Amino acid sequence: MKKKRKSVSYAKWGYIFILPFFICFFIFSLIPLVDTIRYSFFEYYRSGIKEIGPNFVGMQNYISLLGSDMLKYAGNTLILWVIGFIPQIVVALLLANWFTDIRLKIRGKQFFKVVIYLPNLIMASAFAMLFFAMFSTNGPINSILTSLGWISEPIDFLGSVFGTRSLVGLMNFLMWFGNTTIMLMAAIMGISQDIFEACELDGCTSVKRFFYITLPLIRPILAYTLITSIIGGLQMFDVPQILTNGQGNPDRTSMTLIMFLNSHLESRNYGMAGALSVYLFIVSGILCFFVYRMTNGNNDDGYGSKAAKRKLKEARKGRR
Template sequence: MKKKKSISYAKWGYIFILPFFITFLIFSLIPLVDTVRYSFYEYYRSGIKEIGPNFIGIANYLSLLKSDMLKYSANTLILWVIGFVPQIVIALVLACWFTDARLKIHGQQFFKVVIYLPNLIMASAFALLFFTMFSTNGPINSILMSLGWVKNPIDFLGSVIGTRSLVGFMNFLMWFGNTTIMLMAAVMGISMDIFEASELDGCNSIKRFFYITLPLIRPILAYTLITSIIGGLQMFDVPQILTNGQGNPDRTSMTLIMFLNSHLKSKNYGMAGALSVYLFIVSGILCMIVYKMTNDTDPDGSKKAAKKKAKEERRRR
């Protein structure tokens, strides 16, 4: 009898994933390597004259440390905190409400759509809308003056608190829906038996939230925090449009990516590359810290108990 030929389909798997790797190589990996390479070079344009690329070592990195980079880093952190803190708090509250079977909330699908809707609006359109609404001659000032609450128009975009609050509020509106949906999915993944057992043991809603819900959705919380940090470091479109690219007032809303964009505008590729590397390193460090803080390697406390037991045994000896 003739033996049947075995057909190997493994090659088709490699063929199907090949387009991804080619695209990644051309559009991501090569530009990334080039960015790091140019960060060690003097490479910019002065008028119509192109200077470089001339190798200058870490001079670009040192120049950035002497510039306003640290100030813009502080601005980015403040704007991120203003947007993220209410975002995660409200998202957690809404996720717990919508997944609580005892509340019997009707029309959940409608509310999910409404909550997620701002996430579908482009950031540029959102920023332009708020710029129009909160300008000196905008509808918000007109309403406040017609109600008699203020006598003169409020310059929302002319004050530090006003501009930062608007940027934070817009980031909150755009992303809290996405965070809520993810946290709802995480809470719904918890077995109902655990909640029922906690009720039988007399556990109230607050204790159930802090001792059951939060620890069990920790991986999703870590993912949310890490993606939010990366997004916060890349904050650009909202403050760029709202302040017309100037970071006003007094550059207090200038973010790191806006600073990077100013170097790209002036064709200073060496400084832009160095700043990109700084952002990459800071993102990596912050994400590692968050991962270490939120990753519980001993959820049941068995490792801690074993260490304690080993310590007691050593003392006895």
């Protein structure tokens, strides 16, 4: 008689290996998240040495936030994000397209990749301190402009709305365009070269190739980049916090939502801070949903193949 072989199941080891992650997520993320939502319905703050609450107030914290300057700070956050993101995505797309185009035969690609990514390794606080020192009224930028005779008096970059917002946007651009470029390069390199060769045989120009072939096929990565950028923009804190010393000057035009949230945490107003956190969560969820639907809503397989085929047909018709 043949002995039956005892089958060994290794499925349980997978659950054992991922168990530490779920334990840490439950303790350090899920419980604080639920607690934050719970506190948003309570009046809970410190007045001097006296602690008020927690007293259940329902939706009062949410209503109070709508009557505060929250919407103004939301507008500031949006403006600062747009100033940094638009040049970031444009430059990243151009660099990624150039570095992955085999026809250009660019030498030293690895060196350029490292140089482009280096600013991403610098801490945001160090970046903010560097720009604060460079663009102050007694900083090297004003000294250089004065010595060249281009200006007669030092420019107060941090004293104007345009100057402060531009510096915040410039720092966000410099810190993140390298990371975006590397991701887009990986996405473009994942496209089959046969598609590019076919479009060249059909007479597509470089511009048509970029807009009709490359962009539709990297839509999932573009969606990911846009979603992570939106989340990062809503969480913008360290750069404007350090650059404006936490005041959002001038006239709080560079005060972001997270800086507003931090002010509630410093005053130990946990109820208002919790309500603002819930608002941020809802807004980020809605924005990410719309971005995903706009960038991937018409795909039949999630990889842009349907859009790419349609665009390729349009390009061929235009050539004829």
